[in-house]
Amino acid sequence: MAIIKQAARQTLGQLIGANNPVVTVPDDSQRQYSWTKKEVDVYWSDIEKFKDGRDVGKESSAEYFIGPVVTITAEKMSGRALLDGQQRLTTSTILLAAIRDTLWQTNSPEAKLSANNIQRDYIARKSGRKEPMEYFLVLSLFDRDFFRDYIQTWNENTGECARTEALTRPSHQLIKEAYDNLCNKVQSRLQRFPDDEDRLDYLDSLRECLINGLVFVEIQTPTSSDANEVFETINSRGKDLSTVDLVRNFLMEKSVGPHEKERVNNAWRSLLDDFQRREDIEKFLRHFWVSKHGDVKSHSLYVTIRKNLTEHFDRRPQTYSVGNFSAKLENAASRYADLISQNTGVPDFDAALAEVKVLSADALYPLFLAASEASPYDEMVDLAKAALSYYVRWTVVGTRESTLLEENIFGLAKDLSNGLASLDDAVKQVVGWIPDDDAFYVAFRDxxxxxxxxxxxxxxxxxxxxxxxxxxxxxxxxxxxxxxxxxxxxxxxxxxxxxxxxxxxxxxxxxxxxxxxxxxxxxxxxxxxxxxxxxxxxxxxxxxxxxxxxxxxxxxxxxxxxxxxxxxxxxxxxxxxxxxxxxxxxx
Structure with a gap:
């Protein structure tokens, strides 16, 4: 059971800011920014409703509870390592930056002073001219530099961030989109106030709502293993989108020394750099596991992975380590990216993969991923053609039970991965499953x-x-x-x-x-x-x-x-x- 030092009510202003311990997202335990327009819109809608109720003195709107955050806190409380709550704290900081920049653009001395105060009190500041910048929310290595460049490192003389960092990851694009979205929403709300004084009052009131009205429950834990256990409990119940993050946290927990931790980080860099969408990473992780072990449903993927790998990692003497698994994952990610982007360099194979994409025949990817581990792409053309014929004749036209097709394909992928079948064996197996011409003709005719x-x-x-x-x-x-x-x-x-x-x-x-x-x-x-x-x-x-x-x-x-x-x-x-x-x- 996890040890919890305390669970305390904290406002946003008590979690991030100049007078608080810096909140850091550890490199070895947390995901990148992942909120899309949908989540940001919901967040803003909740803030608006809360502020409107607060403005009219509605008793139920005195505070807005936005959820728990999980931190690792040292005895002297010199800093907080954030395990859960990154999305909410990051988005809140982005909204503060949007208020800051909107204030500056009003071009009045009072507004510029307020903008500088938001920057210094809740985003980042220098304690001296030659001192380094102190950031009150420090993201993990995947987003840290971009977030600083785009949101936090603000010039008090020009009212601008440098914004020279390239958008190299999907999370960077999401940070930019969240900022643009929230700026637009703030500007749209300001259109209701024709008077500059009223606009300044609104922006100041919005800032105060965020800083003093937005309430979290901070769950403080003494160690990373305790924090991971709490994090998993909060996030693993019916939330498929957290699977990738939970797996990474688990691997970090099981890593022996900094070398293995770096190996996990390298694998995750590959995942973030190889795929354009977070959904593709989620899909890859399941298909990777299916290609090795057979079918497993998304909702039970993390539990299955954790149970299986724990048995390997805890075995003594250890024959399969976190480093081994991370290396396999990284190698497979590159090949999977080739498959879903039809970028193998083999025209006939890429054409077949384009058909797979058009049909949304995702069940075929574990088979191709397993085959590509030992076979070059140009030798996989016949397998792809046979698999497509099987899929079209069985599922698209034949409208037969897709579960049986998946069972066959996933089992064959597992045999390929474990050396129980060759590529030629796999082709013959798939051909044997294809409905014959008479059955296909009748199915197509009707x-x-x-x-x-x-x-x-x-x-x-x-x-x-x-x-x-x-x-x-x-x-x-x-x-x-x-x-x-x-x-x-x-x-x-x-x-x-x-x-x-x-x-x-x-x-x-x-x-x-x-x-x-x-x-x-x-x-x-x-x-x-x-x-x-x-x-x-x-x-x-x-x-x-x-x-x-x-x-x-x-x-x-x-x-x-x-x-x-x-x-x-x-x-x-x-x-x-x-x-x-x-x-x-x-x-």
């Missing part, structure tokens, strides 16, 4: 695809195949934005032309096609004769050469469900070659 991304993908691949067969050399980009999916029989037809079983026919593949340019909904809902020139004259072969006209009965002036069936059977025959049941059969 398929209804309401999801726009999937129908666009299927039609685009058919279009590519038809162009190759027709010896048309101009390229057609899969997933490009120059074409759209069109319902031949309209999604909203005139009442007199509506088919009896409308919902069963409108999303059938035989009723869908591609047209160039942006979709015109009014034209899409016209009777066929008024749309016929668009199909006959289309550069899309899937529109001009697949019997689109069979969907209309010119004699009776009505739509033909028989035409949808006939056209879909034609497309199904082409599909057999586009997504083959074997290897080396692709069109």
């Amino acid at each position: 398929a209804s695809i309401p999801k726009q991304a999937q129908s666009r993908y299927l039609l685009s691949k058919l279009e590519q195949s038809m162009r190759v067969a027709a010896d048309i050399s101009d390229e057609f980009a899969l997933g490009g934005n120059k074409v759209h999916v069109e319902n031949i029989y309209p999604a909203k037809p005139d009442a007199g032309l509506k088919l009896e079983d409308h919902d069963n026919w409108v999303s059938r593949l035989g009723n869908l096609t591609l047209l160039t340019g942006r979709r015109d909904r009014s034209n899409s809902n016209l009777p066929y004769p008024e749309k016929e020139p668009a199909y006959d004259g289309s550069s899309m072969l899937v529109s001009s050469r697949t019997q689109v006209g069979a969907l209309w009965d010119f004699g009776a002036s009505r739509w033909r469900v028989e035409g949808i069936v006939e056209r879909q059977e034609r497309l199904a025959r082409i599909a057999l070659d586009v997504w083959p049941s074997g290897i080396g059969e692709r069109a």
